[in-house]
Amino acid sequence: MNRVLRIVFSRYGMIVIILVLVLGVIALAQTREELPLDGSDAGSSGVDGEATSEAFTEDDGLATEACDGEDCYTDAELPQEALNRASAFAEAWLNPYGYGPDGWHDSIAPFLTSDTADLMEGVDPSTVPAEERTGEPTASGSKVAIPMDTGTLTLTMHEGANDWTSNGWLVSAIDWEQL
Structure with missing residues (x-):
């Protein structure tokens, strides 16, 4: 048990944990379904995050x-x-x-x-x-x-x-x- 904990908390173990978390977040972000009129297009937001008419053309x-x-x-x-x-x-x-x-x-x-x-x-x-x-x-x-x-x-x-x-x-x- 000590050996497993030593591996997990070593710098290589931490790198693997962080890598798995980052890949999980990326996978979840890619599966998010885009909806119409949701303002999710980064180019469609004006100052203060308000939607502009460009998103609806x-x-x-x-x-x-x-x-x-x-x-x-x-x-x-x-x-x-x-x-x-x-x-x-x-x-x-x-x-x-x-x-x-x-x-x-x-x-x-x-x-x-x-x-x-x-x-x-x-x-x-x-x-x-x-x-x-x-x-x-x-x-x-x-x-x-x-x-x-x-x-x-x-x-x-x-x-x-x-x-x-x-x-x-x-x-x-x-x-x-x-x-």
């Missing part, structure tokens, strides 16, 4: 689903209820009450499909690139565009259920177009 790839089958709606077919839900989501998305990440997620989750809610978990609400809505929502197929002060929020609407809504219109994808 690239396509996040969330609103790329094909529209086939009965889940698709023409402009005339998307009901007012879907527009109302999209509008309510946009208001919660702007975080008017200044919630932190958990509270903000709890406020937007009832409007999202379960998969989209999972993707938005852990997103920092300070990365939302707008402060106020500037117009009324307009439908185009299954998508609803909502004008904001710095761009357009585009939501893909899907009829379904989640943990909070038994059956209704939910946001299945979120896309942002910078002005």
